[in-house]
Amino acid sequence: MISDILKPFHPLFFLLLFANATLVLPIVTNGIRVLKLWYSPMATTGQASFFYPFLEFVAVCVVLNVAAIILLRRADWERFISLGSKLGWRSIIRGVLEDRLGRAIFLAYAPLYFVSFLVASGLLLVPNVNVSSYFVPLTQIVFQANGVPMIGPLALNVDFLVIGIVNTVVLSLALIFGYYVNCLTYVSQRAIDIGVRGATRLAATQSVGGFLATSAPALATTSAICCLTPTGMNSLLYLVSTSSSILSKKIVWGYGTIAGVFWLTGSLQGIELFSTMAIGIALLGLSYYQVRRIQRSVTQRRVLTLH
């Protein structure tokens, strides 16, 4: 049983798991937050207007997952990504990107993640997925009022776009490493059981880390959605407190204590907002450490086998 658990993932299944954890789950989690928070005291009813379309979205995700798993069960895998030089992080990146499928996976994942980030962060307003269709115009008004310009449904919040780019880079690297290691261990195990352990743990760590890293935008969406309600308005302050537009307005404020409370709550929310992302990135760092360990393990075993 334990040996079963320690067996490596099918590489394509790893991709599915990683995509679910980093692309789909943050959007679903965020939708649930929107549903639970709703728009009180703006409206105490009407969740159904958001819930049913959102449930359809979730159902489509489930169906696609089931279909993907059925297909993957039948899929064989013999692709081995050869590296041009000694095993290392640079050669892994280069090797995956030079591989046709690896390159395709990267090119598909990076933009998809960025779109997912935009949706989960509330910067890209998608009715019935991250905002109730009834509240789309009001959400746009709130963004504009807080100095965040809108281009159609896209809010140009520079701070969060930068976070999105950083997240995209980190998670794309995590995907490349994870994909490579899974290919390596999976094919190696099928060819000859060299007993490389840790691939399952690596996949799990990456998935959890990826989700945590991406849950920061989900929190941010809560900020964006909540700004519609007095109870959550303060959350949006975080978005604004980091932008320079407010300072440029040269607003006069006579209450030092109030301003103090304002900045304190803004800072605390900032810490809260980024805490999950920090943990997520730390876990992704841990997965990189595991890549290194596997790398050493493979190298040692190869040496032993040769001797």
Next chain:
Amino acid sequence: MNRSILAIAVAIIVIIAAVGVVFYTSSLAKTQSTTTSSPTLTTSSSVITSSSVITSSSLSSAKSSTSGGYYFLIFTQKGLVQLASTSGTLLGYERLYNISDSIPAQTFYWDEYPIQGVAGSTLLIPLNNGTVKILNVTTMKIINTISVGSVTGFIGIAANPNQTLAAIADGPSGIVEVLSLKTLQILWKTTFSTPSGSTAYPCDVRWSPDGNTFAIPMKNNGTVDVISAQTGSISASTIVPTTTQPYMLSINNQGNQVAVELAGNKTDVFYSYPALKPLGATGFNSSITPQRGVFTPDDKYYLEASSSSNVIYVISTSNYQLVNTLSLPPSSTPGLSDMELTPDSNYVYVVQHGNPTTGGVVYLIPLASIATINPSSLLSSLKSIALATAPAIALAISTSSGTYLADNVLSPPVTGLHC
């Protein structure tokens, strides 16, 4: 693929599906409770229509001052009006309009009439979708609907002290207008914008006691403005950071002070009126959002209702410190909306809005010893009007007018009304 992979795959699907099932089940339960209650309402409404045709006559003869006692007209979120006595007895109801539970539109909370209660024959009811229902109080029929804005958001209405004019402030459109309650003609209408051109978001309005001006918080512009009732021009203004979000306010009974609720940083700030010079501020716990406040009749205290809990804070207007906290009974959907003084100035009444499934309560809190009353004394002296519906606004009306409505216009009370 091996068994562990399959197990993880199944786990992912089960997690996603479980989330969906949980929410589907809860939503289904809500929908069922709604659909079972609706037929009762529809039937009752048709009865009301026929009876009101037979007996409606001018309410003016029955109108009198609320000094002889008062009832409450309680407007629910989804279109009912109920008449209730201060002892909690429901005396009648009418279906004014019907809004489905499955959409977020509802009667909104911010509608103020002078302390003596509704005295005119025309009453304005705000909806959070930017429309205003005009109600003939004599017949309890909606005689017109005006669209101030078209986007869902905050909207506020206030009648002037002699109830000849009403000011409407619609946040999403930025429109502020004053109309005559007699002719229903718009006297002036202005759209307030931020320097960048987006709506300034005027979403609440309160008249000065002399009726010459009113104050409006411009939530997205970060200003509080004093506006001439005659011309619509701004006569005074003060600036706060837009992020603090000034969104509600109240003017005291002497007309020399205004309290502004800042939703953004959970603070009440106090200014002189109409000059708008800073006087003081009171901060709240970060979990508390100040919703609606009212000055006590002697202006010594300011009472602040929380939108996120059933708690009222008592603030001294001499030093702007919290002097007491009044905890109302807990409820499954906590949060207070409307709060006003009763016509006899002995109580402050507050609407615990609830939702259409849970219902809500209108509490009457005695003002005597409000700064020192302890929790047990408060609970024993509370009066309450429990509703199976979700209340949005409560407005006082004289007992004579209320009796006329109960006898001649409204349907008899029905137990377990929903929506």
